[in-house]
Amino acid sequence: MAIEIKAPTFPESVAEGSVAAWHKKPGDKVERDELIVEIETDKVVLEVVAPEAGVLTDVMAEEGDTVQSDQVLGKIGEGSASGDSEKKEEKSSGDDSAEKSEEKSDGQKEQQASAGKQHDIKAPSFPESIQEGTVATWHKKVGEPVKRDEVLADIETDKVVLEVVAPADGALQEIKAEEGSQVESEAILATFVEGGGSDYANATDNRPAASADDGASDEQIGDKIVAPAARKLIAEHDLDVAKIEGTGKGGRVLKEDVQKAVKDGSAKKAAKSSSAPAKAAAAPVAEGERTEKRVPMTRLRQTIAKRLVQAQQTAAMLTTYNEVDMTEIMALRAQYKDTFQKAHDIKLGFMGFFVKAASEALKRFPDVNASIDGTDIVYHGYQDIGVAVSTDRGLVVPVLRDTDSMKIADVERKIVDFGKRGRDGKLGMDDMMGGTFTITNGGTFGSLMSTPIINPPQTAILGMHKIQDRPMAVDGKVEIRPMMYLALSYDHRMIDGKDAVRFLVTIKELLEDPARLLLDI
Template sequence: MATEIKAPSFPESVAEGTVAAWHKKPGDSVERDELIVEIETDKVVLEVVAPEAGTLSDIKVEEGETCESEQVLGMLGAADAAAGQEKTAAKSDDAQPAEKDQAAKAEAPSASGKQHEVKAPSFPESVQEGTVATWHKKVGEAAKRDDVLADIETDKVVLEVVAPADGALVEIKAEEGEQVTSEQLLAVFAEGAGGDAGGASESSGSESSESAGDEKVGDKILAPAARKLVAENDLDVSKIEGTGKGGRVLKEDVQKAIKAGSAKKSAAPAAQGSVAKAAAAPAPAVEGERPEKRVPMSRLRQTIAKRLVQAQQTAAMLTTYNEVDMSAVMALRAQYKETFQKAHDTKLGFMGFFVKAATEALKRFPDVNASIDGTDIVYHGYQDIGVAVSTDRGLVVPVLRDTDSMKLADVEKTIVDFGKRARDGKLGIDEMQGGTFTITNGGIFGSLMSTPILNPPQTAILGMHKIQERPMAVNGKVEIRPMMYLAVSYDHRMIDGKDAVQFLVTIKELLEDPARLLLDV
């Protein structure tokens, strides 16, 4: 008896989705709860799993086609090996002449060698194109089904491209750094390739393990991406140890050498006297040389630049400052730090106190928690606070949802998780959308005071800074206290100066007397 494979129920804000990838073909057997197809919406990618064990008998919505909530995507029949073989044979005879031609053309890395086209994922409508950030597999290197082959960086999130089967890459058609569009062909992948086959293809004709685009420099073989890095940084190739097949120098090897500083070119050994002289009084190698390096701006950086300029051009932005005595929070943290970690398996930091203090202040000043939509003001009856996280790719702002109902430990755990996944590029688009208020902490980098820029369409942002001991007048006496400058930037179109100042003073009072957070006073 056939079973319907349906799309998941989409959230109310999602009208339709796109079939991004079928992980099974008609005739393939599947196990219960095994991933069959992925549906990509404008916010997140949804996985559809097999409702029961059987054989995929029919696909009703092909890759790239749109589907609605709970629409039938395909049919799952009872497990029947003979029927599956007949369907597979019929499909390979009638519906896949192009793949046959490709297989015949490059009989290639293995005997079983059915070839697949590896394509970029279907991008959401708001994303026009992406950049090939990293290839995790090289031509000829063995890969298992669903292993990550490449990362595609868009202006919102990093998308992973996975292997369609067990095998290896035959050819890479879009190198690292190249721009690609939705569903563009990235590479050709052959089933059953890799391992010995990969080694045979690499060794045929020469012992150098060279692949397409490699270049031999001295006794080293450089991959294209590695060669580019070596040229940009003027490195000595002989000092770089290659970890690829046959000693091939990869991009990762060059990056490691740059970080360690072990591959810098040394002066010619001919004139040791001059070298000693130069060491004593360093001078430019070429008089008047002014080196420059031009690199393309990443898509995330372009988006950050666009949004920040937009914020300054569209909002009547103003900043108010204050300072907070952190003595009480630091004493509380020192007293319960170890107990807190044992009880909740996470460290007690400062950010949790600021999130809870900001949440209470937002409840008292709803204008600060509101946003502007055209000529309308949208008041939010909840507090979703974005926390700015710095990564190698740029600044991202994941959002803590309903912070009023979160405990201090929940806030700390979630922030740690956000930071780790942000640095690994694993945050989802939905985790960075929305938010009614933002907190940014420049103090971890040593900033003493700054003017944070709004995160549209929000109307306010809180800037934290470095804790620094300063002499303060306390009850008529001068005492050394750990002080932090606070800054609130706000949209003057929405928020009056009085409300902005009182909002910041409320945060200051709650932090200087943390018991207020518990007593709600």
């Protein structure tokens, strides 16, 4: 009996999706829970797995087709896979001539298998909010054996770094988009051949060195063939190419070879020979040399710049300030930090208190939790708070979902996870989308006071700063207290000054008396 493969049940906010990629063909065997097809929506890519083991018999929605929630995509039935049917067709009558024919056929199959099936390696399907990406890194060289699902390349977009993996065991045959190239959604990055990489490598060894791999754009320097990316690095570091050992086909010098030489310091140009004029050899280095280096902006940095300028140009942005006495919060941390860590296996930080205080304040002041969409105001019945995380690539803002229902331990654990994945470039698109409010903590870098910029289409952002001991008047006496300045930038088109000030005062009161968070007062 045929089993239907259905699209996932989409949430209410997602009307439809499109079939991004089939990972199986009709006639292929599939195992239970094996990935069969991917459905791309306007927010995320959803994976559809096999409900039972069997053979894919029908594909009822081709790649690119638009599908609805729970729509039937294909069917799994009982029966033999295409490979089994081929074996049946090859069954001989048993006479000598048939046996020879079968041997010949098997030999042809082995030859075809060694050549391998070719695939186009494509860039991922970008969401509508992302127009293009940049090829950041190729992790594999042409002809190098790779395993199925092993990472071939990284594509850097303005939000995240996306990984492109191998569709099967095999090797890259040709790279069509070099590192630094800009590519669009589903653009062809390379061609891939199934089977052992050694077969293709042996074939390419017989080609002229200058035309191996993507050598059409290579350059001959002395007796070395140098790849374009390697040539650029050699020029930047002023290296002697003759001292760099090429590991590519035919001794081709690759980017990785140059990076290794830079690290080892083994390819520096030698000083001029003794036959050169003595005064030239002893020429002094100019003092106070003023060097410059020009590098292109990363796509993430370009987008950050664009969005920040857009926010300042479109929003009527205003900032209100206050300060919070962190005495009670710090006392709580000192008293319970060891117990907290034993119970939850995570350190107790400050961000958990601020997220919970902001969640409570957002419930009381729904205008601050709203967003502007054209001429409409969208009021959100939930609190999704973005937390700014600094990475080597720039600032990213992953989102904590439904913070009102999260415990402080959940917040701290999630933020640690965001920080780790952000540094490793592993944050996904779904981690960054949405958000009704943002918190940024410049205090981790020593900032005493700053004016944060709103993250559109949100209408407010809270800035935390450095905790600093200052003399304060307490009950008519001067006491040294740990104080932190808070800054709330808000869009005056949406939020009145009175509500912005009251919102910030509410956060201050909740933090200075943490019992309010527990008692909901």
